[in-house]
Amino acid sequence: MDAPAVIAALGPLVPGAAYEAGASADFATIYVSPDRLVDTARALRDTPSLRFTALVEVTAADYFPRDPRFEVVYHLLSIPNRLRLRLKVRAGDSDPVPTVQGVWPSAGWLEREVWDMFGIVFDGHPDLRRLLMPEDWEGHPQRKDYPVQIRKPAQTYEPLEISEEEFKANLERDRQRRVAR
């Protein structure tokens, strides 16, 4: 089933939604607008000719400096129909995307990871916290304008027992001893 066929099947089920077929090298890709995402997801899951019962991946890609910069990508799997589908939603820097957790519970952590890595807000998500990075981390590392190499001082709950200067001095002292030996 290619993208136009999926769009034709979805058309009557989600009135008022505008779909767009995307280019792809492997399987069908369709773009959907954020406001019709949840209705589309429910139709994709429940329609017998589609039956995308499993959401296998949610991720995003940052196309900075393009506007809107983000694409949130959902990979769907239909076991009874042996189909895969890629669903894409475009999102700007501060545009929220509705959560699809009500349709597929597996979206919960995946959307948390997208928030963590890209800073895309999922509207209606009950527990939108960081998943992989520490809770007090600043910034969203997978954004293209996030630096690759950063230096961060060690974070501890107690003061460090040895300062960085002392540590370096100790290393130097050990090196001198080795040289002298």
Next chain:
Amino acid sequence: MPGLRTETMTVNMGPQHPSTHGVLRLVLELDGEVVRSLRPTIGYLHTGIEKTAEQKKWQQVVPLVERMDYLAAQSNSLAFVLSVETLLGLEMPQRVKDIRVLITELQRIASHLIWLGTHALEIGAVSMLFYAIRERELIMNINELVAGFRFFPSYFRVGGLREDLPRGFHEAVNAFLDRFPAKIDEFEGLLSKNDIFMRRTQGVGVISADDALAWGLVGPIARGCGVDYDVRKYFPYCGYETYDFDVPTEREGDVYARYRVRMRELRESVKICRQAIARIPPSGAWACDDPRVVPPPKDKVYTEMEALIQHFLIYSQGFTVPAGDAYVPVEGPRGEHGVYIVSDGTNRPWRIKMRAPSLFAIQALPAIVQGGLIADVVAVIGSTDVVMGDCDR
């Protein structure tokens, strides 16, 4: 009794608990022995591999993705090279496909052996770990023979393999395949009818087929509750459609069913390996002949100018991949491993994302163990076969 007051107790399990398979932290709310709620915390092994990969050339990403799921290194790299080859439109020679099938099936056996050893160890069958590791050592030796590296061989490359198979490869694989089926019988003899093992696993950690799919648990966990989905059958890659093998399923959906599924998968993998090794001729093509990706043979580099230039370009600039995106799934030992890649048409990936089956398993953990006993938490974690390097990436 009047005036008797009960309250729940919050217990922290991990991140250094020996049975959490790495660094997974669970916050359990207990009512006596019963688990009322469970909150997993992950991220302790996050190393930012996906961000690092964006700074590397395409070929340099292969060793990086192997370090995600460290027990199934070559499933990761197979998914990655297949997705890049999809964008490049490359078709591999039959021999390369068969070698890839053979190596990844051996990898599946090695990964399942670690699962078997640790899972049985945690339930109390301590000696299983030694028996399982002993057999896995033979597969590590085969890896070393092939690539000089036991854990992360990086043998698969975009465009084929790194080099041809070494001398003695067929003998080593055949010796392992002759020895191993009797060992599976031995393992099953120790566990399958073991009263303690059965009591610890039967009826424990039950999940229904609908729930498994809703939580995205495609793989051995879903096959343990009757879903016969296997990427190798549904969306064949590397010529799996030409191999004769079955997809084992069980109906119960409990820890014991997942154990049965994986034990039968070991036998199916041996079956596939036997067919593959019989098909692989001792010498032949080990890469496709696309000059964009595969460097020319060394004797031509020394004698022909064009070959020298091409060799230099591939090793200095790398190759470019047409703009676009692709997601290629493979059946890894823990379920569907997939890599989503985005290319902007340059020699470095714009974005790569690994679908981590362990992440889904840990996400579904509260749904599986809630209402069960605390001792069953260990059995359930073992049966989901999570690898934290895969989960946190």
